[in-house]
Amino acid sequence: xxxxxxxxxxxxxxxxxxxxxxxxxxxxxxxxxxxxxxxxxxxxxxxxxxxxxxxxxxxxxxxxxxxxxxxxxxxxxxxxxxxxxxxxxxxxxxxxxxxxxxxxxxxxxxxxxxxxxxxxxxxxxxxxxxxxxxxxxxxxxxxxxxxxxxxxxxxxxxxxxxxxxxxxxxxxxxxxxxxxxxxxxxxxxxxxxxxxxxxxxxxxxxxxxxxxxxxxxxxxxxxxxxxxxxxxxxxxxxxxxxxxxxxxxxxxxxxxxxxxxxxxxxxxxxxxxxxxxxxxxxxxxxxxxxxxxxxxxxxxxxxxxxxxxxxxxxxxxxxxxxxxxxxxxxxxxxxxxxxxxxxxxxxxxxxxxxxxxxxxxxxxxxxxxxxxxxxxxxxxxxxxxxxxxxxxxxxxxxxxxxxxxxxxxxxxxxxxxxxxxxxxxxxxxxxxxxxxxxxxxxxxxxxxxxxxxxxxxxxxxxxxxxxxxxxxxxxxxxxxxxxxxxxxxxxxxxxxxxxxxxxxxxxxxxxxxxxxxxxxxxxxxxxxxxxxxxxxxxxxxxxxxxxxxxxxxxxxxxxxxxxxxxxxxxxxxxxxxxxxxxxxxxxxxxxxxxxxxxxx
Numbered sequence: 023x024x025x026x027x028x029x030x031x032x033x034x035x036x037x038x039x040x041x042x043x044x045x046x047x048x049x050x051x052x053x054x055x056x057x058x059x060x061x062x063x064x065x066x067x068x069x070x071x072x073x074x075x076x077x078x079x080x081x082x083x084x085x086x087x088x089x090x091x092x093x094x095x096x097x098x099x100x101x102x103x104x105x106x107x108x109x110x111x112x113x114x115x116x117x118x119x120x121x122x123x124x125x126x127x128x129x130x131x132x133x134x135x136x137x138x139x140x141x142x143x144x145x146x147x148x149x150x151x152x153x154x155x156x157x158x159x160x161x162x163x164x165x166x167x168x169x170x171x172x173x174x175x176x177x178x179x180x181x182x183x184x185x186x187x188x189x190x191x192x193x194x195x196x197x198x199x200x201x202x203x204x205x206x207x208x209x210x211x212x213x214x215x216x217x218x219x220x221x222x223x224x225x226x227x228x229x230x231x232x233x234x235x236x237x238x239x240x241x242x243x244x245x246x247x248x249x250x251x252x253x254x255x256x257x258x259x260x261x262x263x264x265x266x267x268x269x270x271x272x273x274x275x276x277x278x279x280x281x282x283x284x285x286x287x288x289x290x291x292x293x294x295x296x297x298x299x300x301x302x303x304x305x306x307x308x309x310x311x312x313x314x315x316x317x318x319x320x321x322x323x324x325x326x327x328x329x330x331x332x333x334x335x336x337x338x339x340x341x342x343x344x345x346x347x348x349x350x351x352x353x354x355x356x357x358x359x360x361x362x363x364x365x366x367x368x369x370x371x372x373x374x375x376x377x378x379x380x381x382x383x384x385x386x387x388x389x390x391x392x393x394x395x396x397x398x399x400x401x402x403x404x405x406x407x408x409x410x411x412x413x414x415x416x417x418x419x420x421x422x423x424x425x426x427x428x429x430x431x432x433x434x435x436x437x438x439x440x441x442x443x444x445x446x447x448x449x450x451x452x453x454x455x456x457x458x459x460x461x462x463x464x465x466x467x468x469x470x471x472x473x474x475x476x477x478x479x480x481x482x483x484x485x486x487x488x489x490x491x492x493x494x495x496x497x498x499x500x501x502x503x504x505x506x507x508x509x510x511x512x513x514x515x516x517x518x519x520x521x522x523x524x525x526x527x528x529x530x531x532x533x534x535x536x537x538x539x540x541x542x543x544x545x546x547x548x549x550x551x552x553x554x555x556x557x558x559x560x561x562x563x564x565x566x567x568x569x570x571x572x573x574x575x576x577x578x579x580x581x582x583x584x585x586x587x588x589x590x591x592x593x594x595x596x597x598x599x600x601x602x603x604x605x606x607x608x609x610x611x612x613x614x615x616x617x618x619x620x621x622x
Contacts, residue, residue, distance in 0.1 A: 041118065042169035045146035049195060052143040055419075059199045060589065062208075062523060063283075063336075066191045066199055069147060071209065072140035073100045073187045078213055078279055080104025081220050086184060091210065091224045093201055096190050097150075103184040106157035109176065113164055116141045116153050117171075141187070145169055147196075148189040156181040168192060208593065209281070212238070216279050216322055235262040235320040238274065243318050244596025249368035254354045261292060261351065263319035265372045269461055270482060270518050271314045272595060276322040277330075277338045283522075284331070286338030288347060292321045295351025302352065303359040304370055312377040318595060323347070383462055390465035403448040404476050405436050410487045417443055422490035423476065424528065424581075425449060427504050430570030431494065437574035439581060445488065447476050452500075453507045456514050457606040464515055473511070483518040491519065492587065494528040496568040509590060510606045513598050520590055529586035530572065534564040543579070545586065 045052050049065070053072075057064025070091075077089045077100055086104035107115050145151045146169040154163045161179035165172045191199065203225075210222050214229035215238035221230045231237040236253040239262045243251070246266040253262040275282045275289040282289070297313050300306075323343070331337040359366040407423075409415045423445040426432050432448035439446060454467050464470055478485045493508050495501035505527065512519050519525055531543035535553035537560060542553040554561055566572055572580070580586070592598055603609070 041142065042146045045143050046168070046195065049147065053147070056196055057199070058197065059201055060587075062205045064199075065147070066196060066201060067205055067209070069144045069189070069191055070098050070100070070206070072144050073098070073189070074210075074213065075279070076141060077102035077104065077185070078217060078220070080184075081217055082279070087219060088221045088223070089213075091206075091222060093203070093206065093225060096199070096201070097188065098190075098201075099186065099188040101184065101186045103182050106183045106185055107153075107155040109155055109157055109160060109162040112153065112155050112162050113171070113174070116145050116151075116164070117166070117169065118142065144187075144189055147192050149192040149194070150188075150190040152186075152188045154186040156184050156186070158183065168194075204591075204593070211241070212274075212276075212281055213279070215241075216276055235260050235322060238262070238320050239264060239318060242272075242274070242594045242596065244594070246596050246599055247318075248316075248372050249365055252355070252358055252365070252369075254358065258324045259321075259347065259350060260323075261319065261321040263296070263317055265316045265369070266318055266595060268316055268517055268595065268598070269515050270316075272318040272518060272521065274320040275338075276320075277328050278324055279322075280328075280330070282330075282336055282338050284337035286331075287340050287344050288321060288323045288338050291344045291347035292319070292351050295348040296355060298348070298352040299355030299359070300369070300373065302356045303366065304373075308373055308377060309380070311380055312373050315376045315380075316372065379461060383465065386462045386465045390471050401447075401472050401476050403432075403450065403472070405432075405439075405446045407440070407445040407488075408442045411489045412485075412487070419489050421445075421488045422492055423447055423488040424492045424494040425473070425508060426494040426569065427496065427501060428570065431496070431568065434569060434572055434574045434577045435494065435581070438578035444581065445476075447473065449504065452504055453511060455507055455606055456511050457602050459514070461515065470511060474516075477519075479516050479519060483516070483522055483524070486519065486524060489524065490526050490587070491524050492526045492528050493590075494530075494569060497530065497532055498567060501568070506605065510602060513592070513602060517592075517595070517598060520592055521595070523589060523591070525590040526587040527590060528581070529588060530566070530569060530580050532566060534566065534576075535561050536564075537561045543576075 049056065053065040053068040055061070055063060055065060057066070059066050074089065074091065077086070080086045080102055081089070081104070083104075086102050088103055090099075090101040092099045141153075145166050148166070149168060151166040151169075152163065154161055156179055159178060159180075160176060161181060162174075162176045164174045193199075207224060207227070210224045210229055214220060214222050215231045215234060218231055218234045221228060223229075233253070234255055236251050239251045240247070243264055243266055246268070248265040248267065251262050251264045254260065273285065273289055275285050275292075277286070277288060293310065293314065296319075297308070297310050300313050301308055325340065325343060327340075329339040331339055359369070407421065409417050409421050411418050411421045413421075420443040422443060424435050424439075425447050426435055427449050429448055432446050435444075435446045450469060453469055454463070456463055456470070464474055474480055476487075477491065478487045491512075493505050495505045509520075509525070512525055529545055531545050532547075533544040533550045533553075535542045535544060535550060535557055537557045540557060542557065544550040544553050550563065554563065569577075
């Protein structure tokens, strides 16, 4: 090999990045995923969260009881009425990493933003970023473009003390994106529930809570609560819980006001303390499954030095707090049960019902597993992929499984899929309508049992093998019915899979419009009309009646990088029962009337 072919490696090849350059180059290190706004964890929501966190920190420290948040298309703004950032350090606080007052525990004792990165990341990743600090009759305003200063002025003002931030996420980083109000509303509700007395105005709506996590659980559980919410609060620990008649466990955990969606040491300590408290009161030896099946609980802690798993702060890692939280939760729950024996009796009745069901299920589980072994070592109708969720592989979040009707559609999917990240499960006919069925149905019905095994969710969503469970059914009456039956299955027996954002619907084209030069796939009548205008009157129009009609070559386009997915979302647990009762219950006359009134 000649010397000219070898890349020259010397001092000129060593590069030092500014903090702004590093944030823009390694965005994932600071805000996690990018996304287009269709997922609640997408980066654009993290940017807004980082700004709101700073305003909430002011409230926590006793300054400013109101925050105003506005969203106008792609422009976000946050105004608080706290102390305002010191004018002389305003530039450094929003543009230089590791600068801020959050390191000083005399100023911010229980802050969310502890690493001096949050607002700087928002600045670096915005095509427009403006910050105004109002402080003692003066206002300093600085405008940035992608981290570079455009304007810096100081003037007199009559505005109340506080900080105003306005920004537009950078399309060079995030591409085409759009905000979804429902994601922001849920996050803002959490802020209000976690900070009693704080008033947050989001566009035209105002959110405020006086009873903290008790209000949160009453909102989430609604009429589904088996007994009134147990609630405890003091300066650094707050928790609430009740039971519903749903299956599985549902937790909302927070550390210093940050929603830790992946839990952590504080949540595991709460679970242990709850079990010990119930057993100590009842003098029984219930298992964790007995006590926690059907539970909905929330826990919030405040600590000076939180250790989060990453910049996105979705899991708490402080192991030193575990013993103290276990002891405090156990003691408080035991005392609460002794103080209110009527409520305690309702709780113990529910736990004993769980224990009875668990005992009955043991023999059913054994029979189901024996039947599965006799049928086949591998799960029938499953074409698995190679990378699974939880494998620590860099592509694990791409891992998905298509639940599709019949072998014809499955054949096209199998032929065109990515074998590394896309699995296919072929359903045999229509699944059972499980609404109002008991848990033993999961083990008695072979199809449902095999779906549960394929997803590995028997022990809960923690064991889920795929990040996305995708319903791929025909766009006809039968396909829509199968889709509803599958959604009912997951919402009834495995609601956490839906609530945690793992269930999706595959959108496939209804029409193909083409001429000799170009082919356009259309997902609606409106798109079809536009395509016909574009390609002319002689364009050939094909209506896809089922997935099996789409060739593998075509299907590869619809499940590749441009895949269209619609997430199945539920705002709160209380909504599930009413929805399933209406759409899947035995109220056929009311449903028929509803359909007739809403036909288009």
